Amino acid sequence: MRRIAITNQKGGVGKTTTCANLGAALSQRGQRVLLIDLDPQAHLTTYFGLDAGAGPGAYELLTEQPSVFETLLKAEQNLTIIPSRLDLAAAENELINTPGRESVLRDRLAVLSDEYDWLLIDCPPAFNILTLNALSAVDEVLVPLQPHFLGLQGVGRLLETVSLVQQRINPSLCVRGFVLCMNESGTRLAGEVIADVRKFLDEARGQDVPWRDARLFDTRIRRNIKLAECPSYGQSIFTYAPKSHGAEDYLALADELMRLPHEA
Amino acid sequence: MRRIAITNQKGGVGKTTTCANLGAALSQRGQRVLLIDLDPQAHLTTYFGLDAGAGPGAYELLTEQPSVFETLLKAEQNLTIIPSRLDLAAAENELINTPGRESVLRDRLAVLSDEYDWLLIDCPPAFNILTLNALSAVDEVLVPLQPHFLGLQGVGRLLETVSLVQQRINPSLCVRGFVLCMNESGTRLAGEVIADVRKFLDEARGQDVPWRDARLFDTRIRRNIKLAECPSYGQSIFTYAPKSHGAEDYLALADELMRLPHEA
Numbered sequence: 001m002r003r004i005a006i007t008n009q010k011g012g013v014g015k016t017t018t019c020a021n022l023g024a025a026l027s028q029r030g031q032r033v034l035l036i037d038l039d040p041q042a043h044l045t046t047y048f049g050l051d052a053g054a055g056p057g058a059y060e061l062l063t064e065q066p067s068v069f070e071t072l073l074k075a076e077q078n079l080t081i082i083p084s085r086l087d088l089a090a091a092e093n094e095l096i097n098t099p100g101r102e103s104v105l106r107d108r109l110a111v112l113s114d115e116y117d118w119l120l121i122d123c124p125p126a127f128n129i130l131t132l133n134a135l136s137a138v139d140e141v142l143v144p145l146q147p148h149f150l151g152l153q154g155v156g157r158l159l160e161t162v163s164l165v166q167q168r169i170n171p172s173l174c175v176r177g178f179v180l181c182m183n184e185s186g187t188r189l190a191g192e193v194i195a196d197v198r199k200f201l202d203e204a205r206g207q208d209v210p211w212r213d214a215r216l217f218d219t220r221i222r223r224n225i226k227l228a229e230c231p232s233y234g235q236s237i238f239t240y241a242p243k244s245h246g247a248e249d250y251l252a253l254a255d256e257l258m259r260l261p262h263e264a
Numbered sequence: 265m266r267r268i269a270i271t272n273q274k275g276g277v278g279k280t281t282t283c284a285n286l287g288a289a290l291s292q293r294g295q296r297v298l299l300i301d302l303d304p305q306a307h308l309t310t311y312f313g314l315d316a317g318a319g320p321g322a323y324e325l326l327t328e329q330p331s332v333f334e335t336l337l338k339a340e341q342n343l344t345i346i347p348s349r350l351d352l353a354a355a356e357n358e359l360i361n362t363p364g365r366e367s368v369l370r371d372r373l374a375v376l377s378d379e380y381d382w383l384l385i386d387c388p389p390a391f392n393i394l395t396l397n398a399l400s401a402v403d404e405v406l407v408p409l410q411p412h413f414l415g416l417q418g419v420g421r422l423l424e425t426v427s428l429v430q431q432r433i434n435p436s437l438c439v440r441g442f443v444l445c446m447n448e449s450g451t452r453l454a455g456e457v458i459a460d461v462r463k464f465l466d467e468a469r470g471q472d473v474p475w476r477d478a479r480l481f482d483t484r485i486r487r488n489i490k491l492a493e494c495p496s497y498g499q500s501i502f503t504y505a506p507k508s509h510g511a512e513d514y515l516a517l518a519d520e521l522m523r524l525p526h527e528a
């Protein structure tokens with residue numbers, strides 16, 4: 001199972017949209033996909049018109065002992081989700097004094113064997129215990145990036161955090177790459193951001209850092225209002241507007257991700 | 265002095281852009297404006313090409329005893345800022361056991377008398393001690409809203425939090441209104457969001473809630489790439505592109521805000 005955390009502490013850059021629609025794209029390709037909503041805003045859960053309701057979700061998974069299998073909800077065909085609610089915010093405080101608090105999720109997921117081909121985790125816009133749990137439970141990091149100046153500012157700190165997790169908690173963690181979201185091609189700003197990221201990644205090649213093999217994905221997710229509309233129908237872009245640019249772009253991203261070499 | 269917190273826990277909806285450019289618009293109108301960067305991402309500080317450097321900033325203001333006047337940096341003409349750095353994130357833990365931890369900022373600002381006409385505070389995308397400090401130190405809340413489905417989801421919880429702060433800590437707190445940001449007029453989605461917000465506010469009229477007089481501002485901030493470009497030059501939209509839609513819209517917002525009746 002390929003395990004990927006979709007994270008960027010900058011708000012509103014397309015984390016949830018990427019987790020939902022990349023997940024749906026992989027399931028379009030016949031892959032079995034598990035999503036986890038690790039954001040107390042519960043936007044990934046809402047995206048598919050779901051509600052954690054009274055059943056166990058991400059909060060219970062981190063603080064009690066339900067089996068992972070009790071938390072699963074079906075989002076779409078071949079697409080399963082561990083939902084969250086607002087109470088997930090309380091997990092932050094409850095875990096504060098737990099030994100190895102960052103690795104609770106990893107341990108809870110250890111019971112999964114070959115039920116899924118992919119695991120994608122949607123992270124909140126912050127470096128908190130929830131994000132650290134995601135980074136400890138996966139092998140790869142995918143960073144959605146809006147091609148704006150403010151969007152670039154926090155990347156250095158994000159990579160520092162990944163590096164600390166890799167050194168202290170999860171040696172197999174690496175940065176798979178950066179995905180441009182809400183891209184408006186042709187703007188000077190996007191060109192500048194792309195050049196900046198490319199230069200930074202080229203300089204990192206071969207160095208002993210978790211992003212030495214990271215790439216700027218060739219696939220760019222174009223700004224497309226249908227991607228903002230589909231969650232109001234509780235649908236992925238493939239159910240809502242299968243012929244749209246949004247569907248095309250996320251399918252291309254899934255294909256590019258599936259082609260990339262990775263540690264087994 | 266009118267004191268306003270610019271807040272919305274949803275990420276990337278235009279909080280920092282609104283704080284920077286509404287502040288600059290008010291100073292264009294000859295007002296004396298103080299901005300506070302209460303987000304550890306320090307994007308408001310970066311917006312004007314500034315850096316808290318070694319001097320005291322928002323972190324020190326909350327945890328040590330510098331005078332407010334030592335933390336001030338000049339952003340533009342008539343526009344002063346209390347900057348932040350990444351270390352502001354540490355204030356969250358340091359204040360956890362301080363009695364009345366939410367009111368520290370209010371107390372620190374009490375020395376200000378008539379140096380400024382407006383105080384605008386940029387909040388992080390979270391309901392944390394920093395946001396609670398902002399809500400306790402002001403009289404009005406301005407909520408930037410992206411006209412998207414996911415952007416609407418957290419509004420109820422935001423209003424609940426404002427209501428609790430008004431009941432328990434700051435009785436003078438009220439919601440001044442919602443400002444549509446990155447608005448792409450003509451999309452069906454924007455129309456639906458506008459109708460939803462209007463209906464919600466109409467139903468609240470006259471009820472005993474902090475948003476009974478809240479409005480959906482007539483001014484809508486149009487999506488405009490120049491608003492995303494100007495921070496890369498360390499300038500407000502008025503310095504970078506004074507004839508752009510962005511400058512027009514934020515000036516109109518400042519005028520609308522100045523015309524609104526408010527408690528003295």
Ligand SMILES: Nc1ncnc2c1ncn2[C@@H]1O[C@H](COP(=O)(O)OP(=O)(O)OP(=O)(O)O)[C@@H](O)[C@H]1O
Nearest residue numbers: 011012013014015016017125182223224228275412
């Ligand atoms: N390619 C796109 N084109 C148009 N709108 C988009 C696109 N990607 C995302 N959006 C919209 O932009 C907004 C921000 O995206 P999203 O909520 O996925 O970001 P996020 O990083 O998960 O935000 P948060 O930091 O709050 O978790 C949402 O309203 C979403 O519907």
Ligand SMILES: Nc1ncnc2c1ncn2[C@@H]1O[C@H](COP(=O)(O)OP(=O)(O)OP(=O)(O)O)[C@@H](O)[C@H]1O
Nearest residue numbers: 011148275276277278279280281389446487488492
């Ligand atoms: N009207 C607009 N038109 C185009 N781009 C905009 C507009 N308003 C904001 N932006 C851009 O959108 C991105 C998000 O805006 P901003 O950073 O101000 O939101 P925020 O709510 O402060 O985000 P965070 O939750 O991370 O603090 C930024 O890159 C900004 O430059």
Ligand SMILES: [Mg+2]
Nearest residue numbers: 015016039043
């Ligand atoms: Mg999200």
Ligand SMILES: [Mg+2]
Nearest residue numbers: 279280303307
């Ligand atoms: Mg901001």
